[in-house]
Amino acid sequence: MNPVRALLLGTALAAAALPALAHGDEDHSEPHAVATAPMAAQGPRAEAQTDAFELVASLEQDRLVLHIDRFDTNEPVEGAQVEVDTGTMQAKATQSSPGVYWVAQGTLGQPGKHPLTTTIETEDTADLLSATLEVPAAPAPTTSGPTSEPWM
DSSP states (O other), rough: HHHHHHHHHHHHHHHHHHHHHHHHTTTSOOOOOOOOOOHHHHHHHHEEEESEEEEEEEETTTTEEEEEEEETTTOOSSOOEEEEEEEEOEEOOOOETTTTTEEOOGGGGGEEEEEEEEEEOSOOOEEEEEEEEEEOOOOOOOOOOOOOOHHH
């Protein structure tokens, strides 16, 4: 094969492969770490939604934290009257930031399934959301020390 012809053929093949390398404005220089906690570390959660609101309830430290937003716009619900009924406890929630409310956890920290009925009243909407918060039992502590297994 003629050297000029081989050079032209090689250049044409390399030029055809270049578009496969170019895509978007993505930065591939360094991997981006995503900081997420394992689900077990986040604590028990419950979710509910209606045509008006979305609710995510989670146990955090000594509180039941309620994240409430409008279903259609995902806008945080501010200044609402929020009440939580668990069957054993009824409490008014306190707003701590836009869309975030809390109540003392009471008996919700005990293992088991806890029904949550949440009443949300705003200036223009009122709704009732139901969910179940499932709190797992604490894992039994292991009393034995490390065991030595034969390698082979």
